[in-house]
Amino acid sequence: MAVVNQKGGVGKTTVVLGLASAASAGGVATLVVDLDPQGNATTGLGVFDAGSGIEQLLTEDNAGGLAAVVRASAWSSEVGPPPLLVPSSPGLAVLEPQLASDPLGAQGRLAAALADGVGSDHQLVLIDCPPSLGLLTVNALFAADLILVVTEPGVWAVDGVARMLQTIERIRLRRSDDRPGLVGIAVNRLGRTRDGRYWNEQLEEAYPGRCLPPVRLRAAVAEAAAHSLPIHALGRRPGAVEAAAEFEVLLDRIPWSGSGSRTDSESPTPGSPA
Numbered sequence: 195m196a197v198v199n200q201k202g203g204v205g206k207t208t209v210v211l212g213l214a215s216a217a218s219a220g221g222v223a224t225l226v227v228d229l230d231p232q233g234n235a236t237t238g239l240g241v242f243d244a245g246s247g248i249e250q251l252l253t254e255d256n257a258g259g260l261a262a263v264v265r266a267s268a269w270s271s272e273v274g275p276p277p278l279l280v281p282s283s284p285g286l287a288v289l290e291p292q293l294a295s296d297p298l299g300a301q302g303r304l305a306a307a308l309a310d311g312v313g314s315d316h317q318l319v320l321i322d323c324p325p326s327l328g329l330l331t332v333n334a335l336f337a338a339d340l341i342l343v344v345t346e347p348g349v350w351a352v353d354g355v356a357r358m359l360q361t362i363e364r365i366r367l368r369r370s371d372d373r374p375g376l377v378g379i380a381v382n383r384l385g386r387t388r389d390g391r392y393w394n395e396q397l398e399e400a401y402p403g404r405c406l407p408p409v410r411l412r413a414a415v416a417e418a419a420a421h422s423l424p425i426h427a428l429g430r431r432p433g434a435v436e437a438a439a440e441f442e443v444l445l446d447r448i449p450w451s452g453s454g455s456r457t458d459s460e461s462p463t464p465g466s467p468a
């Protein structure tokens with residue numbers, strides 16, 4: 195599942211890490227693929243000496259494929275089985291324009307690597323995307339079965355989500371397998387202000403039935419990321435239990451094969467707001 199929004203700072207990485215934490219607590223073997231040159235998911239998982247992981251995977255001569263670049267995260271096993279990671283590194287930003295000029299086509303690199311490499315040790319694969327609709331995000335959209343759009347309840351959110359859904363629809367038309375399916379829109383950093391409520395209502399009106407249970411604004415969420423800890427390990431901090439529960443609810447809504455949730459193949463294709 196790719197976690198996307200071309201808008202920066204809305205909480206894509208936070209949601210990836212929260213879902214990875216919930217998956218870990220639930221005993222789900224999870225692989226996080228960090229497709230963002232900023233590498234926030236990589237450091238959020240406690241890896242600070244990333245090497246060339248995702249760059250190696252996306253370059254043509256990717257010797258060893260996925261297995262060669264997967265490494266353990268630094269989360270402890272106290273919560274549950276720690277996620278595995280394909281780390282990012284800043285060189286990825288330089289690679290993106292190089293890939294774009296590759297005459298062999300560069301949109302399907304990640305899809306090919308994951309198709310060859312995802313095995314039973316990866317029940318759930320979460321792809322953290324950069325804040326753009328560039329080639330890296332496009333690679334994620336071609337590789338993923340499912341998409342989670344993350345947004346904040348703020349001005350431009352409805353327009354930003356519309357643009358993202360249009361892109362997903364264009365990719366779906368290009369793929370032969372009627373994928374990726376939209377899991378929904380995760381509204382992150384919902385505060386208890388009138389403004390937050392207003393923009394959340396605007397999103398629910400624009401995308402009826404597509405908005406997932408929200409993740410609220412809580413200091414514990416930012417704190418977990420800053421300390422490279424799973425939110426489930428912050429037990430006694432105020433708000434940590436509530437935040438962990440919100441990510442569990444979100445995880446439950448992902449129709450990945452082991453979850454027992456319904457698949458969304460019958461749900462309407464993503465499109466413009468109703």
Ligand SMILES: Nc1ncnc2c1ncn2[C@@H]1O[C@H](COP(=O)(O)OP(=O)(O)OP(=O)(O)O)[C@@H](O)[C@H]1O
Pocket residue numbers: 201202203204205206207208209230232234323324325382383384409410411412413415416417419
């Ligand atoms: N629910 C939340 N409660 C409190 N802080 C949050 C929450 N969600 C995100 N944040 C904070 O907001 C900031 C941006 O979040 P994050 O890095 O996850 O966004 P992003 O969409 O991945 O950004 P980018 O587009 O740069 O990759 C971070 O400092 C994060 O800790």
Ligand SMILES: [Mg+2]
Pocket residue numbers: 206207208230234235322323
């Ligand atoms: Mg991010």
